[in-house]
Amino acid sequence: MARANASPAAVDPDEIARFDRLAAEWWDPAGPMAPLHAMNPARLAFIRDQAAADRGGRRPFDGVRALDIGCGAGLVAEPLARMGARVTAIDAALAQLDAARRHAAVEGLEIDYQATDLADLAVGVHRFDLVTALEVVEHVPEPAAFLGQAAACVAPGGVLVGSTLNRTLAALAKAIIGAEYVLGLLPRGTHRFSKFVRPSEFAAPLTAAGLQVTAIRGLHYRALGGGWGLGDDVSVNYIVAAVRPG
Numbered sequence: 001m002a003r004a005n006a007s008p009a010a011v012d013p014d015e016i017a018r019f020d021r022l023a024a025e026w027w028d029p030a031g032p033m034a035p036l037h038a039m040n041p042a043r044l045a046f047i048r049d050q051a052a053a054d055r056g057g058r059r060p061f062d063g064v065r066a067l068d069i070g071c072g073a074g075l076v077a078e079p080l081a082r083m084g085a086r087v088t089a090i091d092a093a094l095a096q097l098d099a100a101r102r103h104a105a106v107e108g109l110e111i112d113y114q115a116t117d118l119a120d121l122a123v124g125v126h127r128f129d130l131v132t133a134l135e136v137v138e139h140v141p142e143p144a145a146f147l148g149q150a151a152a153c154v155a156p157g158g159v160l161v162g163s164t165l166n167r168t169l170a171a172l173a174k175a176i177i178g179a180e181y182v183l184g185l186l187p188r189g190t191h192r193f194s195k196f197v198r199p200s201e202f203a204a205p206l207t208a209a210g211l212q213v214t215a216i217r218g219l220h221y222r223a224l225g226g227g228w229g230l231g232d233d234v235s236v237n238y239i240v241a242a243v244r245p246g
Helices: 013-021 034-051 077-082 094-107 118-123 143-152 169-182 199-208
Strands: 065-069 086-090 112-114 128-134 154-165 212-221 228-231 237-243
Touching (some): 034 212, 034 237, 065 077
16 A cells, blocks of 8 residues: 555555555566566666666676666566665555565565655655666656656766656557457556656656656567567657756
8 A cells, every 4th residue: 555645646546556466476477567577678778778887797787876666576676786786666555565575585685675755755865876767657647747756866967767658549559458458468457548658748847857868769579589679669668768967
């Protein structure tokens, strides 16, 4: 459940309850979160390319202060920690955080999982070199306010990376009708088309908060060979990088 005083921009109680019900299956690569497991290598490659100082090393984020917003059970937080980042990961779904802590303990990873309100972090003193908000904004009540709060957490010289779904007929056909109702790749009701966010709508609050959008790339499933890759087509899934000038 969400905190009673959690920011309405970041918390939809119905969404939190639905994801909490999936907490026990989050780390099953063949379970309900299978699409996120499949997408993760492409997302991490983009993050590394946009934010790592040493892209060739095994620990390219050594010393980096990272904030993972809407962390779920840790699919992004854990690899960032393995690459050297000091990770703070927040979510309003408490069952997911419990699953994340248990999994990190088994893996021997130190990750600061918190049920902290994003609005509190945005007005606090702590700033982060890397902020991630992946497949989160389409689940919050007020995307623009949420993105503004996320941007406020970025330190000078830092990078924000976010990914979501475009509000297009192609996204409706592939991400909802196809993935949820035809192929059953996601539980029905995972997405609502009205909550999809166009790239211009994603970029505007970041720019208003003083960030500069530096990259927007499409995330697409490769039918030949499988797996997810990056490309120029942003009509369905896309990922964004924005920097705060140092």
